[in-house]
Amino acid sequence: MTDLSAETVIVTGASRGLGASMARRLTREGANVVLSARDEAALDDVAADVADAPGETLVAPADVTDEAAVEALVDATVDAFGAPTGLVNNAGVGMLSLHDELRDTVTVDADDWRLILEVNLTGAFLCAKHAVPHMVAAGRGNVINVSSGLGRRAAAGWGPYVASKWGLEGFSRTLADEVEADGVNVNCLDPGGRAATGFWDHLPEAERDGVLPPDVMDDAITLLLAQGPDGVTRESLPAEEWEERLDA
Numbered sequence: 001m002t003d004l005s006a007e008t009v010i011v012t013g014a015s016r017g018l019g020a021s022m023a024r025r026l027t028r029e030g031a032n033v034v035l036s037a038r039d040e041a042a043l044d045d046v047a048a049d050v051a052d053a054p055g056e057t058l059v060a061p062a063d064v065t066d067e068a069a070v071e072a073l074v075d076a077t078v079d080a081f082g083a084p085t086g087l088v089n090n091a092g093v094g095m096l097s098l099h100d101e102l103r104d105t106v107t108v109d110a111d112d113w114r115l116i117l118e119v120n121l122t123g124a125f126l127c128a129k130h131a132v133p134h135m136v137a138a139g140r141g142n143v144i145n146v147s148s149g150l151g152r153r154a155a156a157g158w159g160p161y162v163a164s165k166w167g168l169e170g171f172s173r174t175l176a177d178e179v180e181a182d183g184v185n186v187n188c189l190d191p192g193g194r195a196a197t198g199f200w201d202h203l204p205e206a207e208r209d210g211v212l213p214p215d216v217m218d219d220a221i222t223l224l225l226a227q228g229p230d231g232v233t234r235e236s237l238p239a240e241e242w243e244e245r246l247d248a
């Protein structure tokens with residue numbers, strides 16, 4: 001087991017799917033974990049799952065697109081546990097979170113485009129904007145942005161999602177350059193394929209073969225959050241490759 005008892009980690013999108021699984025695992029590794037998403041009842045259920053874990057939880061609902069709500073989330077973290085040492089920007093929306101079919105770019109509703117960019121990219125920016133200064137002040141911290149294979153390649157029908165994840169990759173590297181001297185690592189992590197979550201709710205059953213379990217990123221996120229000030233930074237890898245890189 002990795003000892004994360006010195007860590008205070010904010011996990012967005014912690015109400016279900018990959019985020020809920022990572023948040024539960026981090027609590028079991030001893031971290032104090034701030035569970036955030038919009039659905040408070042679902043966050044309460046996740047907290048109840050790990051009530052006996054060594055780490056503590058704080059349920060702090062927030063819409064990541066709302067800067068005042070994000071600011072309040074970081075303030076609540078500081079009040080409960082002290083400065084955050086980890087931020088997992090996991091909240092995300094895909095094309096199939098909104099519709100039961102993919103859409104070529106010229107048929108995408110502008111409001112859907114804006115929503116996907118707002119949640120996946122602006123949301124990560126806002127959380128980093130308010131959490132990272134605490135890490136810089138402490139001289140250590142880890143920001144992990146949950147990306148996708150579609151942060152490295154393109155796929156027809158996924159226009160705004162691809163744009164959001166490529167944007168997230170560029171944003172991550174820029175932030176990494178800005179805070180490396182302050183001891184803060186900024187990296188991207190993705191499942192390495194489709195993971196069985198509500199993200200694929202609208203995908204026909206016949207196309208769901210080969211999906212990865214929802215805990216696919218749990219080992220990698222644990223290793224990433226255990227990194228000290230001189231850790232790997234400015235990198236983007238799927239979960240399995242992070243495990244090989246950091247478990248050596």
Ligand code: NAP
Pocket residue numbers: 012013014015016017018019036037038039040042062063064065089090091092093094097119146147148149190191193194195196197198199200
């Ligand atoms: P999911 O089951 O649909 O969960 C998405 C999470 O994001 C939920 O907790 C949701 O909570 C939260 N969320 C959505 N909009 C939000 C908002 N405006 N403010 C705050 N939270 C919001 O999806 P998932 O598969 O776990 O995906 C998690 C991350 O992994 C995403 O970034 C996704 O792009 C990435 N990813 C997933 C896969 C995959 O195959 N599943 C593959 C590659 C990358 P509320 O609705 O309660 O707000």
